[in-house]
Amino acid sequence: MFKKALEQYSDEALMRELAKGKQQAFGVLYDRYGPRMYRYFYRMLWQDAGKAEDFTQELFLKIIEKPQSFDPSRNFCTWLYTLAANLCKNEYRRKKPGELGEMDQGILFENFSETMDQRLFDQQLRRAIDQLSANHRQCFILRYQEERSVAEIAAIVGCPEGTIKSRLHYALQQVSQHLEAWKTH
Amino acid sequence: MDMKIEDWAMKRDWTALSHTEQRLVLTQMSQEEYQHLYQRLQGIKALDAEVQPPAQLRARLLEQLAVQEKMERPKVWWKRQIPLWQAAAAILLGVLSTFWISKPQPKVVEPRVVQVRDTLLQEKLVWKERIVQKTLVVYRDRDSLQVVPNGPKGVSLEDAPELLGLFTQAEK
Structure with a gap:
């Protein structure tokens, strides 16, 4: 009965409970956001499952270690994505320029011999997304894969909404062009 | 492209749109273009959607949370349990x-x-009676001009101590 009551709490209320020391609140929060954040890292970090797991763990450890760092007046989901986006940004900075290219190649040609159309399409879509710059990829994933609103993305990235719209427009255009080119090829 | 149309395309296909929404879409793109956008966005959304975190990640985090709880939250003294005899004492x-x-x-x-008893010093005059013997000199009525022949001559007081004593006693 108690667990059910916690599941009905809002994210912000759960964070308040966690800050008070209620461990069950963390379990509920993880069930809500764990898989979603894992997928986000997976998409942002070149479909690397190991990295996605490490980063998800690091993200939730931040919540465990300093739950009071969350301001309950803010939206929890936006705050969580902001933390995740910063972790990704650090990882992009840490990566050497050459290393990224090699990794892309490995991912891109993995299972390339598959004949299924959908798999090929997916492969091309990943390739198109991975070819975007870090900023454009971030906006693209948050908008079209994580289904965040433009206002939320602006808050997560820390840019004006106009900039986000511009980046989205450009990113969508790039992905479309890539897919069109692949289809006609 | 209008963000509103993009929002619709992320969730609904052409047939799920109302007539008003369809009319608004047609001001910016054709029906085929909208349907194409819808399919593309669905494809993007579905990409890697089946990816799930490993099950042990949750257990690991909960374990870490328990450790953290023990480390950072020492029991507050009023919640500490003590033996009954200590409480009674x-x-x-x-x-x-x-x-x-x-x-x-x-x-x-x-x-x-x-x-409170106290001593007062009071000076008291004490009268003491004493008897003073005086010799009464009686002068007789006699003519002073009358010279008594061969009368007694005058005697000096120094030569008559009893007479001198008479004077001095009177002074005392």
Whole structure:
């Protein structure tokens, strides 16, 4: 009965409970956001499952270690994505320029011999997304894969909404062009 | 492209749109273009959607949370459990201390009648009676111009001490 009551709490209320020391609140929060954040890292970090797991763990450890760092007046989901986006940004900075290219190649040609159309399409879509710059990829994933609103993305990235719209427009255009080119090829 | 149309395309296909929404879409793109956008966005959304975190990640995090809880949140003293005898002794000590520690009472000044004996020195005049013998000199009525022949001659007081004593006694 108690667990059910916690599941009905809002994210912000759960964070308040966690800050008070209620461990069950963390379990509920993880069930809500764990898989979603894992997928986000997976998409942002070149479909690397190991990295996605490490980063998800690091993200939730931040919540465990300093739950009071969350301001309950803010939206929890936006705050969580902001933390995740910063972790990704650090990882992009840490990566050497050459290393990224090699990794892309490995991912891109993995299972390339598959004949299924959908798999090929997916492969091309990943390739198109991975070819975007870090900023454009971030906006693209948050908008079209994580289904965040433009206002939320602006808050997560820390840019004006106009900039986000511009980046989205450009990113969508790039992905479309890539897919069109692949289809006609 | 209008963000509103993009929002629709992320969730609904052409047939799920109302007539008003369809009319608004047609001002910016054709039906085929909208349907194409819808399919593309669905494809993007579905990409890697089946990816799930490993099950042990949740367990690991919960374990870490328990460790963190133990490390950072020491038990507060009022929640600490102590043996019954310690609790009883503490209460007894508290009760006894009320006897030992007397509270300072405010001083009340009460009036008292005190009898005090003292010595007074009083100077008293004491009258003492004494008898003074005086020789009464009686002068006879005689003509002073009358010279008594061969009368006694005058005697000096120094030569008559009894007469001198008479004078001095009178002064005392």
